[in-house]
Amino acid sequence: MAVNIQYLKGVGPKRASRLRKLNINTVEDLMYFIPRDYDDRSKFKTLRECMIGEKVSLEVEIIGKANILRPRRNLSIIKIPVKDSSHNAYLVWFNQEYLKDKFIVGEKIIVNGKINKVGMEIQIMSPVFEKSGTMNKVGRITPIYSLTEGLTNNEIMKIIDYSIKEYINQIREFLPQEIIDKYDLMDIKDAIINVHFPMNSVLLEKARKRLSFQELLTLQMGLFIIKNRNFTNNKGIRFNKTVEINDFIQKLPFELTNSQIKVFKEIEADMENDIQMNRLVQGDVGSGKTIIAVLAMFKAISSGYQAVMMAPTEILASQHFESIKKFFLGYNIRTELLVGSIPPKAKEEILLDLKEGRIDVLIGTHAVIQENVEFNRLGLAITDEQHRFGVKQRAILSHKGNNPDVIVMTATPIPRTLALILYGDLDVSIIDELPPGRKEIETYAVGPEMIERINNFIRKQILESRQAYIVCPLIEESETLTVNAAEELYKDFKDNIFKEFKVGLLHGKMKPKEKDLVMEEFKNHKIDILVSTTVIEVGVNVPNSNIMVIYNAERFGLAQLHQLRGRVGRGEHQSYCILINESNNQISRERMRVLQNSTDGFKISEKDLELRGPGEFFGTRQHGLPELKVANLFTDMDILKVAQKEAINIVNQDPNLELEKYRELKKKIQEMFSNLGEYSTFN
Known part of the structure; x- marks a missing residue:
């Protein structure tokens, strides 16, 4: 329609x-x-039953004419005396004198407003009203919409x-x-x-249940169908069981955690199976996902195949290249880096060597999925920081070989049930344990009155040769949001507050090469203080940086704040995360307390979901998924589980929805996924 x-x-x-x-x-x-x-105006009370501060619906009779007070210039108060069977009161409005002739003495009306008491006088403040018996505005549940x-x-x-x-x-x-x-x-x-105009709360609940169920079922089925078409049951590679992976693990300069061992065993079982692997490895910041990728690569290469890893930025790809290359020293494994900034001649050589099988591991950015990139025998494809890539890019990468196994890594902790939605086309593995010996990051939530003390603390740390991140939610001053913009703060820091230090600026509007250059300078300690927007959420490892200050922390999700905090605490020095919260809102304060008291990304993400609801937390757009309009992934968890179960039943019974009874449902799924280019595989 x-x-x-x-x-x-x-x-x-x-x-x-x-x-x-x-x-x-x-x-x-x-x-x-x-x-x-919703504003529930359906329940009526008498004046005697009302509590001060309560918003209620009442039926009252007008018992006198309007009285207008003018306590000061530009302020008028209109008061109309009313009564019900239990008490007398006044209807009170501010600066609305036109209402004085709207009421007739003796007339009965229904009203909805907040109860106030001034001395002995009961007042119904700024009420919505209409004639008794109409019940269009009062006496029903009224919808409240997002506005513009x-x-x-x-x-x-x-x-x-x-x-x-x-x-x-x-x-x-x-x-x-x-x-x-x-x-x-x-x-x-x-x-x-x-759902718009419910007659009562029971009907509203039934309406919400229906709409949430259809939305979650449609989303889940779309993802399952994509999984079936692109990955599931594709005849994959059966890698050698005899690969001496244990010797490789024994020679690592650290011990694997139990969680890492468990996740690698899941991957190893997939690799030894002849069905194509398509697995998500989820792990908190610093949980050691890279070594899992290295072990999988080693198994693939030892079985005679090549491996590729795709990262979202050049600097992250370079960081992976440097660390992974070290693990393979002494094993006759050749690792190469392919990013946009490599000179054409060097790129040509890499592409030729890759095609002829002289390169075992290729690490790069989107450059690795370009048409001219050909592998000799690709067996394993890995994407890092999955939320920067979509299903389409994963599919392109996996089509570079003959159904290579696919691993997707993310440091964004998502509760397992939600991961089934967000990554419905993937099997899920979770590393839920940090390596021993990592120092906990000291986290403080403070008000803006502490900024001078924070600046003194930053100065002290920089004089001891440390570095600091300063994060702001906006790039430039906004007329509608009074938040500190990165550019304004950068200017103030550079020209005034920290003029004796080297201050850098990083934000999303910069070109990729500019961003990489700034991060490279920060990594090499040519910058002491980096003022940034959230582009550093997924970024390079700078062990010397031990301070993370986040302005207007109330504007970020908890999971995002946790990600940002994970940028520090990577070196030997004690690290600090300071959240500057400019809101007195109770939920905002509670959210800051959650971060102060916990470093468990999974618990934090669950709390975030509970406190903020799905819209902001879920961030489906950044994952390239359809947006949820009705379902709340925290309160509707039971509906979600039922919808998931039903989606599996339907897809198992009719994988392509060819039965007549599913024809309309299939159209709805196509509609839901139609605006998402990366889901164009669904038709």
Whole structure:
């Protein structure tokens, strides 16, 4: 139902452009524009039953004329006396004198407002009101929508109300009746009506359950189908069981943790199987994922195959190249680096040697998936920091060989159930243990009044030859957000506060080569203080850097703050993370406490999900996945598990959804994934 929103009655070009800012382009988008919250005005009380500060609905009678007070210039207070069967009170509004003639003495109205008490006088503050018996604004559950400039909640309510009346019969049911019956789901039309304008909380809950279930089922099935088409049950390589991997492990300069051993055994079992491996290795910052990649590479090379690793930036690729090359010294294994900045002649030689099998391990950026890159016998493909790459890039990389095994690594801790959604096309392994001997990073959450003390502390550490990261949420000053912009702070640090030190700037608008140059200078201690946006979240290892200061920490997710904190604590010196929280909000303070008290990325990510809800935490866009509009991955965990189970049942029964009963569901999945280029394999 692709009716352009502009042509809906009451919209027009101007309002349509505002609605588009909320990603509402069609009437169907509008119907699926789910309220972010609800104001329950359905429960009525008497004045005697009300608590001070409570927001309530009441039926009252007007018992006198309006009284207008003007305590100061530009302020007028209108008071209208009312009563119910239990008490007298006043309806009170500020600067709304036009209301004085709206009421007739003796008339009964229904109101919803906050109860206040001044002396002995009960007041109902700025109430919404209407005549008794109408119950359009009061006496029901009212939806509260996300807004944009120039659009009010009432306007959106009216537009949605009209669209439902005119077009609800064009919404098609796409779940098979047997699934609706099996899980006692509400009909799709009733669900849309009741998610916007529920008659009671029971119907609202049933509507949300239906819409969450269909959204999670559709997402999960799309991912399972992609997995089946691109990776699962592809005849893979059966690597040698006899490879002397234990000797290699014994000669490592450190002992593997139990968690690393467990994850490598899972990988080894996959590699010795003739089905193509497609595995996610999840591990917290510093948990030792790289060595797992090295062990898998060693097994592949010892079996006569080549291995490739793709990293998101040149500097990260170079860092992997340097560390991995050292592990293979003395084993006659040739490792090469392929990045954009390599001179053409050297690149030509690498490509020829790769094609003719003289290179065993290739490490690089997106450069490794370009068309002219050919392998002689690719057996293992690894991508690092998965959230920077999509399914399409993984598929291209795996097609460089004849179904090579695929490992995907990420340092973003995600609870296992969520990993099944986010990486529904992958098997999941988790390294949930840090190597022994790592010093814990001391974490402090402070207010902006401590900035001078923080600067003195940074100065002291730099004079002892340490380095510091300073992170800001925005690149340049915004008119709407009063947050410290990286460029402003950089200028202030360089010209005033830290003018005796070398200060650098790093942000997302810089060209990749510029970014790499700045990080290289920071790594080589040509920069003492690096002012940055979150581009350093995934970055190079700088053991000498031991201070991480994050401005406006309340604007970041907990999982992201934990990632940023992981940039320090990599060397022998005690490291510190200072979170400058400019919000007095209780949730914000609680979030900062979570970080102060825990270094477990998985626990932190679960708490983040609980406190912030799925929208911000899930960050589906950065993973290249469709955005969830209804489902809350924390509160809807039970629905998620049921949807996952049903998705597996359906895909096992009908992998390509060719049965008639799944035809509409298949269309919905195609629709959900249609805007994502990297999912173009799904059709």
